[in-house]
Amino acid sequence: MLLLIDVGNTTTVVGLWDGDGVVHRWRISTDRERTADESRLLLRSMLAEYPGNVTGGCLSSVVPPRTEAWREAMDVLINGDLVVVGPGTKTGISLKVDNPREVGADRVANAIGAVRLFGPPVIVVDFGTATTVDLVAGVGSYRGGAIAPGLEVSADALVTHASALRQVELIPPRSAVGRSTVEAIQSGLIFGYAGLVDGLVTRIRATIEDDCPAVATGGLAAIVVAHTQSIASIEPDLTLVGLAEIFARNLS
Template sequence: MMLAVDIGNTNIVLGVYKKRELLHHFRLSTARQSTVDEYGVLIHNLFHMSDISVKDVEGVIISSVVPPLVQTIVDMCVKYIGKDPLLVGPGIKTGLNLRYENPREVGADRIVNAVAAIEQYKCPLVVVDFGTATTFDCIDGDANYLGGAIVPGLGISTEALYQRASKLPRIELEKPKKVIGRNTVHAMQAGIIFGYAGQVEGIVKRIKIEMNAPELKVIATGGLAPLIAGETECIDEINPLLTLEGLRIVYERNK
């Protein structure tokens, strides 16, 4: 078995693979102050509840966009799983041709998303990951990673209204019935959800023009993808496990 770990700014997602098959996946909060032993307890409990033996884990791969947590999770793997994990970063074979000005700058989650999408779909394509931030990753017809766009995530945007405007409450990220809200909560939900869908549409439209690829496929992933995908025609498919799949592929390429 192989353990794939994606450390995002909000959630740490873990996947347990047996060859190409995802047997289990788990989602933890990204707690920057948690210790090696605290993460060890979580992993121990999750494995125990799922009847996974640590002894069966032959290797671990990690992608992280939260530098302060990397050493903690690496140390946890060594101490509680007995494996030195592979880190997605410089020196690792991804098979991806990165056209970023500085390839080291690209988030590891964006890299593994792109690797998985190229394997699973026909290029050209765009991956939209609705996480803490929403990222757009553009892949051309020859499977080159071109770059993309980064926008504030749905959660961050919603939180900003609450934090910066005294009379705006904290709201649930839920789709309202109408775009014309007749109370504060509905008005905020309308603005956030429908505004976000419009933003995604606008960016995808510009990407298609800039890449001269009107037929390009748009794949959505990340915790909040289903909320927005229903509100726009521009998303072709939701693939919630794209990041884990990318980690599995990169792991195979470095065995």
């Protein structure tokens, strides 16, 4: 089995891959103070649920202070090679952007996962702390995309800067026309965010004049996607699929 870890700004996703797909996935908070020893103990407790030989691993991280701690923890538990996604990693796609080093490891993994599952061209929408909308065109060339504040970040900012408003549950209201302040906020957040995503996907599709599929991933995808018109499907394990593909390419 492969141990796959994607360290995000808010959430870290840990997955086990058996060659055919993800056997199990865990979502834990990204604790920036967690040591390598604590990370190792946490991983060991997870792996105890699925006894078996972990023969390799792949790590992506957009939180540099956490990358080394997770690498050290994985090194101890893996009986084989560990690939850390970064400059020089073989990915199978070309980064056609001004500065490839600026592209987050998670966006690279998402792009590779989408190409594996759907083929290019494809658009990837990742709903996380930030929402990213990325285009993989041609024969697997990553062209870049858009970055917007995530849904929860937007909700937090609204409450922080508007003293008369309060936090609301992130669920769709009965109607786009909110009949209370709570419903009005929910309408603006859920339906407004769906409109933002549809607008970005439409504009990005127009750059290649191709009605290519758009696939969503990320912890907040399910909240928004049902209210979009542009996204074909949700793939919760898209990043892990990409990490498994990266691992395979770096052993060949």
